[in-house]
Amino acid sequence: xxxxxxxxxxxxxxxxxxxxxxxxxxxxxxxxxxxxxxxxxxxxxxxxxxxxxxxxxxxxxxxxxxxxxxxxxxxxxxxxxxxxxxxxxxxxxxxxxxxxxxxxxxxxxxxxxxxxxxxxxxxxxxxxxxxxxxxxxxxxxxxxxxxxxxxxxxxxxx
Amino acid sequence: xxxxxxxxxxxxxxxxxxxxxxxxxxxxxxxxxxxxxxxxxxxxxxxxxxxxxxxxxxxxxxxxxxxxxxxxxxxxxxxxxxxxxxxxxxxxxxxx
Numbered sequence: 001x002x003x004x005x006x007x008x009x010x011x012x013x014x015x016x017x018x019x020x021x022x023x024x025x026x027x028x029x030x031x032x033x034x035x036x037x038x039x040x041x042x043x044x045x046x047x048x049x050x051x052x053x054x055x056x057x058x059x060x061x062x063x064x065x066x067x068x069x070x071x072x073x074x075x076x077x078x079x080x081x082x083x084x085x086x087x088x089x090x091x092x093x094x095x096x097x098x099x100x101x102x103x104x105x106x107x108x109x110x111x112x113x114x115x116x117x118x119x120x121x122x123x124x125x126x127x128x129x130x131x132x133x134x135x136x137x138x139x140x141x142x143x144x145x146x147x148x149x150x151x152x153x154x155x156x157x158x
Numbered sequence: 159x160x161x162x163x164x165x166x167x168x169x170x171x172x173x174x175x176x177x178x179x180x181x182x183x184x185x186x187x188x189x190x191x192x193x194x195x196x197x198x199x200x201x202x203x204x205x206x207x208x209x210x211x212x213x214x215x216x217x218x219x220x221x222x223x224x225x226x227x228x229x230x231x232x233x234x235x236x237x238x239x240x241x242x243x244x245x246x247x248x249x250x251x252x253x254x
Contacts, residue, residue, distance in 0.1 A: 034254050053175070053227075053230075053248065056231075056246065059230045060230075113254060121227070122253025123249065124253070125178070134178060135252040137223070
């Protein structure tokens with residue numbers, strides 16, 4: 001399965017080894033790991049709870065990976081996203097992409113993350129000294145997605 | 159000869175799902191809704207929910223960033239609803 005939603009942590013090294021397998025076509029592996037920070041919007045964050053919409057989440061992630069496969073010549077891709085309670089320094093998300101050359105792997109990895117941010121149904125609730133609060137969506141995330149849709153010839157953001 | 163089935167009003171029952179901030183605001187995670195009028199649409203259901211007033215009208219006011227998914231796919235206001243559909247209301251997503 002190229003997408004997984006889970007509460008348990010992941011080992012990026014193990015996941016990359018499994019993704020590469022014994023495939024000698026692979027000449028490049030790009031990975032992105034998102035982690036929990038201890039501050040957001042100027043407030044200290046002691047923990048966050050990630051919730052999702054089971055069923056739609058897996059479908060949305062699968063669709064995003066399929067779209068990446070259509071746009072870039074990649075060999076394989078993996079997305080793991082954690083849910084439940086997480087603390088600062090915990091890993092949240094892993095995107096790993098294999099391809100023959102680095103350019104497609106980098107681009108596809110960034111594309112998957114940028115689209116995941118605006119389309120995959122996950123929500124973060126932060127625990128701060130002032131109580132818990134739902135995290136607001138960022139305009140910068142919308143801009144990142146729009147740049148991919150703007151459709152330069154390479155499909156890359158500016 | 160009248161088909162007896164046409165004498166019964168067509169009822170479309172959908173499952174509504176509320177996520178994250180909306181689940182907390184509405185005090186429930188889901189509910190079933192029976193719709194009898196014409197061909198029900200996403201927009202018509204949103205109008206019915208807004209008509210409840212209070213937090214429903216606030217959270218679902220036009221211009222609020224609420225996305226709708228029908229059977230796990232994002233849907234527009236004019237999307238038609240069928241019996242057994244799951245219509246979810248999603249606040250702006252913040253994963254990653």
